[in-house]
Amino acid sequence: MLKISMTILIIVLVVLAVAGFVFRQQIGRGLYQRSLFSGAEQHHHFVRQSQYFPIATLSASDEPHIFPAASSIGLPADFLYEGERVSTEAFLVETDTAALLVLRDGELIYENYWLTGGRDVKWLAHSVSKSFVSAAVGLALRDGLISTIEDPISDYVPALKGSGYDGVRIKDVLQMSSGIRWTEAYADPKSDINRFGWTMFMGHSYNEFVASMVRENEPGTFNRYTGMDTQALAMLVTAVTEKSLAAYLEDNLWHPMGMESDAYWTTDNEGTALALGGFNATARDYAKLGELYRRQGEWNGVQILPADWVRASVTPDAPHLVPGENDLSSHSMGYGYQWWLLEGGRGDYSAIGIYNQFIYVNPEHSMVIVKLSANRRYAQDSSPSSYREAETFELFREIAVRLQE
Numbered sequence: 161m162l163k164i165s166m167t168i169l170i171i172v173l174v175v176l177a178v179a180g181f182v183f184r185q186q187i188g189r190g191l192y193q194r195s196l197f198s199g200a201e202q203h204h205h206f207v208r209q210s211q212y213f214p215i216a217t218l219s220a221s222d223e224p225h226i227f228p229a230a231s232s233i234g235l236p237a238d239f240l241y242e243g244e245r246v247s248t249e250a251f252l253v254e255t256d257t258a259a260l261l262v263l264r265d266g267e268l269i270y271e272n273y274w275l276t277g278g279r280d281v282k283w284l285a286h287s288v289s290k291s292f293v294s295a296a297v298g299l300a301l302r303d304g305l306i307s308t309i310e311d312p313i314s315d316y317v318p319a320l321k322g323s324g325y326d327g328v329r330i331k332d333v334l335q336m337s338s339g340i341r342w343t344e345a346y347a348d349p350k351s352d353i354n355r356f357g358w359t360m361f362m363g364h365s366y367n368e369f370v371a372s373m374v375r376e377n378e379p380g381t382f383n384r385y386t387g388m389d390t391q392a393l394a395m396l397v398t399a400v401t402e403k404s405l406a407a408y409l410e411d412n413l414w415h416p417m418g419m420e421s422d423a424y425w426t427t428d429n430e431g432t433a434l435a436l437g438g439f440n441a442t443a444r445d446y447a448k449l450g451e452l453y454r455r456q457g458e459w460n461g462v463q464i465l466p467a468d469w470v471r472a473s474v475t476p477d478a479p480h481l482v483p484g485e486n487d488l489s490s491h492s493m494g495y496g497y498q499w500w501l502l503e504g505g506r507g508d509y510s511a512i513g514i515y516n517q518f519i520y521v522n523p524e525h526s527m528v529i530v531k532l533s534a535n536r537r538y539a540q541d542s543s544p545s546s547y548r549e550a551e552t553f554e555l556f557r558e559i560a561v562r563l564q565e
Contacts, residue, residue, distance in 0.1 A: 185211065185212060185213070185214075186361075186363075188208075188211055188212045189212040189213060189360075189361055190361055192205050192208075192212050193357055193360070193361055196346070196357075197346045197347055197538070197539050197540070199536055199537065199540060200536060201256070201534065201536055202256070202515060202534040202536060203256055203258055203275040203276045203277075203534035204276055205284075205534075206258070206276070206283055206284040206515070206532075206534055207276045207277075207281055207282065207283060207284075209284050209424075209426050209438070209440050210282075210424060210426075210440070212426075213360075213426035213427065213434070213438070214363075214426070214427045214428070214429065214431070215424040215425065215426055215427060215440075216404055216405075216406035216407075216424060216425045216427050216431060216433060217406065217422055217423070217424045218406050218409060218410040218414045218419070218422060218423045218424065218425075219410060219414075219415075219422055220414075220419055220420060220421050220422050221414065221415045221416075221417070221418045221419050221420070222415070223418050224418045224419065224420040225417065225418030225419075225420070225448065225460070226420065227263060227266065227267065227268040227444065227447070228266070228267050228268065229267065229268045229269075230264065230267040230268065230269045231269070232269060232270060233262075233269050233270055233563060234270075235248050235260075235270065235559065236248055236558050236559060236562045237249075239251075239554055239555045239557075239558035239559075240554060240558070241550075241551050241554045241555075246551065246554075246555075248555060251548075251551070251555060252274075254535075254537075254548075255516050255533050255535040255548055255552070256275060256515075256516075256533050256534040256535050256536055257274055257275075257277075257516075257531060257532070257533050258273065258274055258275045258276060258277030258281075258283060258532045258533060258534060259272070259273050259274075259277040259278075259281075259283065259443040259530065259531065259532040260272050260529070260530070260531050260532075261443045261444065261447050261529070261530040261531075262527065262528075262529050262559060262563075263447055263450075263451060263527065263528040263529075264525070264526055264527050264563060265526045266451055266455075269563070271443075271444075273443075275534065277443070277532060279442065279443070279444065280421060280442060281442060281443075282421065282422070282423060282424065282440040282441055282442060283440065283441070283442070283443065283517075283532045284437075284438075284439075284440050284513075284517075285437070285439040285440065285441065285446065285511075285513050285517055286437045286513030286514045286515060286517050287387070287436065287437050287511075287512060287513040287514060287517070288439070288446065288511040288512065288513040288517045288518070288519055289390075289425075289434075289435060289436065289437050289438060289439035289513070290387075290390045290435070290436060290437070290498040290511065291449065291498050291499055291511035291519065292409065292413075292439055292449065293390050293393050293394055293397070293405070293435045293498060294334060294393070294473060294497045294498035294499065295409075295413060295449065295452075295465060296393075296394075296397045296405060296408060296409055296412075296413070297309075297330070297334065297393055297396065297397060297497070298465050298466065298469040298470075298473070298497075299408070299409075299412045299413065299464075299465065300396075300397055300400050300401060300408075301466075301469065302465065302466055302469070303401075303412075305400040305401060306330065306396070306400055309329065309330040309331040309334065310329055310330070310331060311329065311330055312326070312327045312328060312329060312330070313325055313328055313329070313330045313333055313392060313393075313396055314326045314327060314328070316330075316396055316399050316400055317392070317395045317396055317399045319367060319371050319395065320370070320371060320392065320395065322371075323370070323371045323372070323373055323374075324338070324339065324340040324341070324373040324374045324375040324376075325338060325340065325370070325371075325373065325392055327379075328379045329379065329380065330393075330396065331380075332379040332380045333389045333392050333393055333396075334389075334393065334496075334497040334498060335380075335383065335478075335481055335495055335496065335497065336383055336384060336385050336386060336389050336495050336498075337379060337380050337381065337382060337383050337384070337478075337480060337481070337495075338379055338386070338388075338389050338392070339375050339376060339377040339378055339379040339380075339381070339382070340373040340374065340375060340376060340384075340386060340388060340389070341373070341374055341375070341376035342373070342376075342384060342385075342386035342387075342388060344385055344386060344387070346514070346539045347539060347540075347541075352386075352388075353387065356369060356387065356388075359428075360428070360434065363428050363429035364428065364429070365428055365429075365430055365432065366391055366428045366430075366432045366433075366434065366435075367391070367395055367430075367432055369388070369391075370388050370391045370392050370395060373388050380478070380480075381480060381488065382480055382488050382489065382490075383480045383481055383486075383488065383489035383490065383491065383495050384489075384490050385490060385491060385495075387436030387437065388436070390435045390436040390498065391435050391436055393435065393498075394432070394433055394435035398432075404431065404433065405425060405433040405435060406424070406425050406433060412464075413464065416459065416462065416464055417448050417452065417459050417464065418448075418460075419441075419445045419448060420442065420444055420445055421441065421442045421444075421445055423439065423440060423441035423442075423445060424439075424440050425438050425439055425440075426438035426440070437513065437514075443530045443532055446519050446530045446532075447519070447528055447530045449511075449519055450511075450519040450520070450521045450528035450529075450530065451528050452464060452465065452470075453465075453470050453473070453474070453499075453521055454521050454523055454526065454527075454528055456470050456471070457469065457470045469497075472496070472497065473496045473497035473498075473499055474496045474497075474499050474501060474509045474521075475496060475501075476494040476495065476496065476501055481494050481495050481496070481501075482494050483501050483502060483503040483504075484503055496509065498511075499511060500512050502553055506522070506524060506557070507522075507523055507524055508520065508521060508522040508523070508524070508553075508556075508557070508560075509521055510553070512549060514538060514539070515533055515534050515535050515538045516531065516533035516534075516535045516538065516548060516549070516552060517531070517532055517533060518530065518531045518552060518556075520553070520556045522556070522557070522560045524560075525560040525561070525563070525564055527559075527560045527563070529556050529559065529560075531552065531556075535548065
């Protein structure tokens with residue numbers, strides 16, 4: 161009897177070991193997703209996305225662009241936020257900063273890494289990814305693959321006919337004004353973003369989820385932040401280019417700009433990129449996107465993105481897109497083509513991702529700042545102190561002003 165029991169135990173252990181090996185990616189994915197917005201440390205997760213999801217890789221350029229280094233500067237000791245001085249060092253620690261990089265006139269003047277960050281580390285961009293998707297749409301327009309962004313997106317993506325996106329202008333999708341119903345409440349397990357999280361966990365089709373969206377508002381009248389708009393834009397890019405999002409960006413952005421390192425998108429089981437938040441790259445290569453936009457789409461003498469596309473991307477052109485308290489928007493920041501437009505009338509703008517990821521552009525001071533973070537307190541409640549985004553922009557503005565003195 162003992163021998164039989166031992167045999168059964170060994171068989172069970174072998175089966176569990178085999179199952180753990182076969183399903184190791186999904187197990188890791190589940191543990192990671194379960195930890196989000198729980199207050200748990202995340203810096204070890206944001207460098208391991210390729211262990212949790214299938215990926216599509218963009219290879220490094222054969223001719224990498226290395227930012228010239230100027231005299232290194234120190235950060236301001238503190239900065240002003242809501243009438244009080246905040247310690248810069250304490251703020252960086254409290255927001256679990258992994259990378260901070262500052263460019264001025266295209267020269268690297270500050271670079272530092274903490275936690276699991278590093279010069280060659282690929283870090284999860286979260287919603288900073290959206291600005292790369294916007295660039296892909298601009299490139300497809302440049303290439304004549306899209307006639308005009310006034311066209312309905314469903315004219316190019318038949319799978320969206322009959323959905324909430326049917327007849328919606330590409331421009332309205334770019335500006336997060338598609339009119340679809342969506343809740344981006346990370347702490348609510350029944351919110352749309354968390355329902356999509358289940359789709360991610362299972363590896364089910366992202367495109368099918370997008371096609372299930374329904375209309376709530378008249379398109380082009382209300383700014384409601386929704387990751388599905390970005391997924392719809394990725395469907396558009398794939399349809400018109402007949403390439404994956406990764407392949408098209410590799411050929412038309414990653415290689416022409418001399419990106420130093422490989423990057424990757426996480427994907428579903430069908431190979432569709434998580435366009436809304438699945439891009440992974442190094443801090444230096446993230447900075448290149450900000451520098452491209454600061455330079456109005458020009459890179460080393462080549463106009464990669466049309467200058468008018470870049471200007472339109474960061475210009476609010478309708479009442480529901482203007483920064484400030486706005487009954488026509490779910491946010492106080494303004495919105496362009498998948499770029500956030502900041503309050504204050506200074507012309508600065510940013511790509512923003514959850515847990516405090518930023519590509520910040522300050523044209524007035526010729527500055528680009530990248531901050532990669534794993535702020536474990538992010539979205540623990542609805543207060544600004546939980547998100548710390550407004551506070552971060554005051555730090556960035558302080559850096560920009562101090563470095564011009």
